[in-house]
Amino acid sequence: MADQTIIIGIDFGTTFSGVAWAPEGCPDDLEVISSWPGSQNRTSEKVPSVMAYETRKEKRAFRWGFQVSPSTDSIRGLKLLLDESQQSRYGPSVRSKEILTMLEKDPVSVASDYLRELLAVVKGAQTRRLGETYVRSAKFRIVLTVPAVWSDKAKDATLRAAEDGLGGHQLIMISEPEAAALHTLRAIQPNTITNGDTFVVCDAGGGTVDLITYQVRSVEPLDLYEVVQGDGGICGAAMLDKRFEAFIKHRLGAQWSQLSEKSKNMTLSCWENNIKCNFSGTGDNEDDLTEFLIVIPGASDNVERGIEGGMMLMESEDIATIFDPIIEDIESLVHTQIKNAKLAGYNVKAILLVGGFGSSTYLYRRLQKKFSGIDIMQPPNAWTSVVRGAVLRGTYGNAITSRKARRHYGVMASQPFDPERHPVTCRVWDSLEEKWGAENRMSWFVSKGMELLDGKKISLKFYRVVDMDFGSFVFRDELLCCNDESSPEDGEHPSIFPLCTVQADLTKVPKDLFVIATNSKGKQYYKVPYKLEMTFKSASIFFELVFEGISYGSVRAKY
Structure with a gap:
């Protein structure tokens, strides 16, 4: 049997979550899951985003959705806890944070448990429709939706939960309104x-x-x-x-x-x-x-x-x-x-x-x-428009060719000192290259409102000098953001906040590819130029390490 691919859309919501699926190439056969564990034969196109860990016979059991009694002190509004930047006014989220503290669990691990159960339910439905042999041999492309207004850190937290809970299947994240648009324009x-x-x-x-x-x-x-x-x-x-x-x-x-x-x-x-x-x-x-x-x-x-x-x-x-x-x-x-x-x-x-x-x-x-x-x-089926659109995204591919940057992105770096541009307080002496530099200067590579073409890579150019005797070729760079309309030059401006840290490991690059320089004191050092290529997708950012035009693999950001 040739490899078959099944598209699964998941809309993990604050109060309710939805799942839909269709065999690749058959969007007209899209099915929204409406039968859930604990629903007592009641059908619903969504399941409550409610979780609880109950102790039974000295074992902790995970209960979710309709399995959780309304009277149970349960975890609700978990989704909002994945984004610390959102000032939530939703009371159940506050109580859920207290429950997680008592359980010694974090929102990512609980979201992972919940997503794992959603996947089990949809695979069960597929097995009943298509047969166990078909489903066992199929590949899965999972499209998970997230709010467009979420911070990059929250999107990364969702991605980590999905990677753990949904296994090693192909995973795509897109914004909820993007998915809704794909469904609506075809449905109406x-x-x-x-x-x-x-x-x-x-x-x-x-x-x-x-x-x-x-x-x-x-x-x-x-x-x-x-x-x-x-x-x-x-x-x-x-x-x-x-x-x-x-x-x-x-x-x-x-x-x-x-x-x-x-x-x-x-x-x-x-x-x-x-x-x-x-x-x-x-x-x-x-x-x-x-x-x-x-x-x-x-x-x-x-x-x-x-x-x-x-x-x-x-x-x-x-x-x-x-x-x-x-x-x-x-x-x-x-x-x-x-x-x-x-x-x-x-x-x-x-x-x-x-x-x-x-x-x-x-x-x-x-x-x-x-x-x-x-x-x-x-549109018809407005309640499930997001999850239906997620399946369409997995079927037809991306229909959004460009997006607008919601904030400025940049890094803080040292620049050649210019007395006409830089205050003398930021002047520092580079003992290896023997020249004055200006520290804590911002280098912005994405401006707020800038058009971001889907899939187009943005190069972040870096330059380091490494002492030949004891220097390290592992560099950590902090990616910074600013939500103001104009971006400041001073890296210590109060409007600037950290997004994530990316680690560039150049230890695999042959040393003879680096230029060796010698200063006036006879001290030798390497000149190390490299790039981090940044790609913006609908709901995620990807980094890739590049030296002399050769890729040395993807770089995972730490938020």
Whole structure:
């Protein structure tokens, strides 16, 4: 049997995660996993991103998804813990951090355990569809999605979790809005988007909301490029849960704290499954529900507060007060993308609204009202658009030919001292080359907003001198970043922060390839020029060591 390849897409979410797959070359046969362990024959296109380590017979067992009881003190919102730079307002993530400390575990190892279980489930589904012999002999190409707004460190943490949890299969990481765009433009047919049009992808999920603005270079084959820097924030649907809990605490007063955890979980589950997903507005449309009942087992009757028989009445206006601040955050993000696109000379024609929260009728109507004159488009299967797009990326290859750098990237180095450019305080004497240099100067090789062509290598040129007697040919260079609009020259500027350390090991390079120099004191040293070639992908950065045009292998960055 010839080698067969199966494409697997994984959307590891803050509150829910999804998995889809298709045999290579058969995107029409794409299947979204809907049967999960512990779901008791209930189907769902996603599984809760919930984990717990339970001790049974003196052994620690990993439970996940529907296997975890709502009353269990479980790990939730783990995804947000992978990115330390995000100022999370999601309460469960804070509690999860405390649980991880007690378990003496870190977010990467737990995410690895969770991804391992997702892979086992999808392989089980493939075996049932295609047979054990086919699946055992197949190769797997796994496409994992991450938020576009995440830091490079967080993306690397996700990659490490995936490499451990998903085995040695081919692994590709892409941004969530990128995957959503691939699905949406193929799913919404016919549509009016054509060559030269500009559109915003708004991927509103459980925890994060990601936005990227693309222009269409070609509809068929699909070719897109970023026109402005993407944006986003922690303003997904999970933030509504936090606001609802604050609302219910205020409405019930001291009663809320007196309820059992089981009663509280039933109330929150009622909100999650019956109200949040069905809320469409405050009566402006005929199909809007104006009253909702919330189950609160054990709550005492209070007619003034609308509580009777273990139920509480909520008016649509009450629910709007929960939604509106989060919706306003999203509107602000969309407005910024449209404004920046216009400043760059692009007029946005459409907004593609995807993700779980992106399925909200209320969010859709609010964006319609806010951005009249721009088409708001919700694809079918908006909740699973990201994971479906991940499979399409693994099938058709990359459709995003260029992206915009979200920050400046550079290194701190010594430069020849120039009294007209450099302050005298940075002047240092190089005893080997016997010349003055300026230390702690920045050398920027990627500027914020710069166009990054997919797959194009950016060369970082380095130069070292090595003492022939005791010098080392292993060099460590710290990659630095800056989010300001302009990049400072002083390497100690407070806006500059470290990204990662890359190690260049030139010990395998034959010594006779290095130039030998001798200074006035007869001291001999090697002149060592080399390059680190940096390649930006959708959700990752790769480094390669090059000397005299010859590659000496990939370099792993330490974040």
